[in-house]
Structures are given as C-alpha cells and as structure tokens.
Amino acid sequence: MLLQLQNISKTYQDGSSSVQAVDGVSMQLDAGEFVAVQGPSGCGKSTLLLTAGGLLKPTSGTVTIDGQDPYSMTADERANFRARTIGFVFQQFHLVPYLSVYENILAPGMAVKTKANPERAQQLIERFGLTDRQHHVPAKLSSGERQRVAMARSLLNEPELILADEPTGNLDHENAEILLQFLAEFASEGGGVLLVTHDDRAVSHAQKAIHILDGKLTSPATAMNPV
Ligand SMILES: Nc1ncnc2c1ncn2[C@@H]1O[C@H](COP(=O)(O)OP(=O)(O)OP(=O)(O)O)[C@@H](O)[C@H]1O
Ligand SMILES: [Mg+2]
Structure with a gap:
C-alpha cells in the first residue's frame, strides 16, 4: 500500500475559535490507483491533501506513505522524503516566477542531490511539449x-x-483533458494518484471517486477500502 490515512482529523485553532476541517478520515491508496475525492468548497479537501502529503500535521490520526510516517521524521528528513516520494500539482501552479521553465522543472532535483538530473528535465520538457518555451519565465506562458x-x-x-489539488481549476477544456490523461497514465504505469476537486470532469478520469462533506468521507465503504 502506498498511502494510508488512519482516522485523520485536523482542527485549525484561531485564537478562541476553532474549525474542524477534517474529521476522522480513513482511506488507503495502492500503487496503480487513481482516486478522486470530491466535495464542495470548504469541506476540507485541501486540508486532507496537505496532511496526506506530509505538509500539514494532523491534529490526530496517522499518515503512512510507503510504510513510513512523515510526521515522525525531522523537518529536514520529511522534506527530503517528500521530494523523493511525492509530486504535487496545485490549482495555482506554484511555479517560481524568476526561474525559467527549465529551472522550475529541475528545482526539485536540488532538494534531492543524488537525483538532480538535467537530462531527465530535458526529457520532460520534450514530453510535455515545452521545448520552445523552456527559457521563458512562467509569466510569459499560458495557463x-x-x-x-x-x-x-x-x-x-x-x-x-x-x-493534485484542483489541478484543472485554471485550465480550459483541452488543457484539463491533457492534465487528466497524464494523471491516468501515471497511475496506469504503477504510480498512485490522489486528486481532490469539485470538478465532475476531473472525477470521471479516476478509477474511484469518493465524496467528502464537512470533513467526513461519505461514500459507501466499498468505494475506498476504508481501513
Ligand atoms: N489555515 C487555516 N486556518 C483556519 N481555518 C482554515 C485554514 N485553512 C482552511 N481553514 C478552514 O478549514 C475548512 C476547510 O478548508 P479547505 O481549504 O481544506 O477546504 P477545501 O475543500 O479545499 O475548499 P476549496 O474547494 O474552496 O478549496 C474551511 O472552513 C476553511 O475556512
Ligand atoms: Mg481547497
């Protein structure tokens, strides 16, 4: 199993008020699976994804990625583990504005020195049709x-x-399809994909869809192999 969430809850504490964004979520994801979690704005999708990715410690519950608990690591170990194990795709892209396309693609290699790999960056540039754009900064690119x-x-x-957090949110139909097909292909080659979104179109490319409402998964138990 690639990813396991066991009874994850996350409460944001803001002075005297608190918001329970995720409430007792358990699920798992195997290699080769593409799972979509769908729900309305504010229901806890981004919070769930961040906790699953080792970016936000849950208030309670356990995250296991590839057999390891990222929150039992030091911050440095966790950053290195994330860089080696997880690729993130966000609605707002989160590209570094002053780096070129090529440098942005190569940047995660800096975090994992043994894997910094200019040839792989170049292959990816070709694969994603960015050869003519590789020396441009993000501001000069389309969405x-x-x-x-x-x-x-x-x-x-x-x-x-x-x-992936709402990765089609800023894309037109054609580019959304390209992205979703890429995610499906990644899973068919043995990777795991967890997508959170409110977009039905995005869900239609996943092998499994589950729903989240007010921080709780609401789908039938069989949909997600809850633990
Ligand atoms: N850093 C924070 N501090 C306090 N409350 C937060 C914080 N981040 C999110 N929340 C609250 O937690 C709840 C879940 O937020 P979250 O961003 O996970 O929802 P979402 O499903 O991703 O929404 P959207 O579809 O709009 O992106 C919301 O009520 C939100 O206001
Ligand atoms: Mg969100």
Whole structure:
C-alpha cells in the first residue's frame, strides 16, 4: 500500500475559535490507483491533501506513505522524503516566477542531490511539449503551459505518488483533458494518484471517486477500502 490515512482529523485553532476541517478520515491508496475525492468548497479537501502529503500535521490520526510516517521524521528528513516520494500539482501552479521553465522543472532535483538530473528535465520538457518555451519565465506562458511545467516538475524525481489539488481549476477544456490523461497514465504505469476537486470532469478520469462533506468521507465503504 502506498498511502494510508488512519482516522485523520485536523482542527485549525484561531485564537478562541476553532474549525474542524477534517474529521476522522480513513482511506488507503495502492500503487496503480487513481482516486478522486470530491466535495464542495470548504469541506476540507485541501486540508486532507496537505496532511496526506506530509505538509500539514494532523491534529490526530496517522499518515503512512510507503510504510513510513512523515510526521515522525525531522523537518529536514520529511522534506527530503517528500521530494523523493511525492509530486504535487496545485490549482495555482506554484511555479517560481524568476526561474525559467527549465529551472522550475529541475528545482526539485536540488532538494534531492543524488537525483538532480538535467537530462531527465530535458526529457520532460520534450514530453510535455515545452521545448520552445523552456527559457521563458512562467509569466510569459499560458495557463495550460504553466500547468504542464508543474506536471513535468512533479515527475522530476520519479515520485511514487502524485497529489493534485484542483489541478484543472485554471485550465480550459483541452488543457484539463491533457492534465487528466497524464494523471491516468501515471497511475496506469504503477504510480498512485490522489486528486481532490469539485470538478465532475476531473472525477470521471479516476478509477474511484469518493465524496467528502464537512470533513467526513461519505461514500459507501466499498468505494475506498476504508481501513
Ligand atoms: N489555515 C487555516 N486556518 C483556519 N481555518 C482554515 C485554514 N485553512 C482552511 N481553514 C478552514 O478549514 C475548512 C476547510 O478548508 P479547505 O481549504 O481544506 O477546504 P477545501 O475543500 O479545499 O475548499 P476549496 O474547494 O474552496 O478549496 C474551511 O472552513 C476553511 O475556512
Ligand atoms: Mg481547497
């Protein structure tokens, strides 16, 4: 099993008020699976994805990625583990504005020195049709091109898992299809994909869809192999 969430809850504490964004979520994801978690705005999708990705410690519950608990590591170990294991794709792309396409794609290699790999970056540039754009900064690219850069970047370190948060949110139909097909292909080659979204179109490319409402999964138990 690639990813296991056991009874994850996350409460944001803001002075005297608190928001329970995720409430007792358990699920698992195997290699080769593409799972979509769908729900309305504010229901806890991003919070769930961040906790699953080792970016946000849950208030309670256990995250296991590839047999390891990222939150039992030091911050440095966790950053290195994330860089080796997980590719992230976000709605807002999160590209570094002053780096070129090529440098953005190569950047995760800096975090994992043994894997910094200019040839792989170049292969990804070709695969995602960015050859003519590789020396441009993100501001000079279209949205679809920016998300293709983000996809290429997510693959640089050959991750086992891709976590995608509303990745089609800023894309037109054609570019959304390209992105979703890429995610499906990644899973068919043995990777795991966890996508959170409110977009039905995005869900239609996944092998399994589960719903989240008010921080709780609401799908039938069989949909997600809950533990
Ligand atoms: N850093 C934070 N501090 C306090 N509350 C937060 C924080 N981040 C999110 N929340 C609250 O937690 C709840 C879940 O937020 P989250 O961003 O996970 O929802 P979402 O499903 O991703 O929404 P959207 O579809 O709009 O992206 C919301 O009520 C939100 O206001
Ligand atoms: Mg969100």
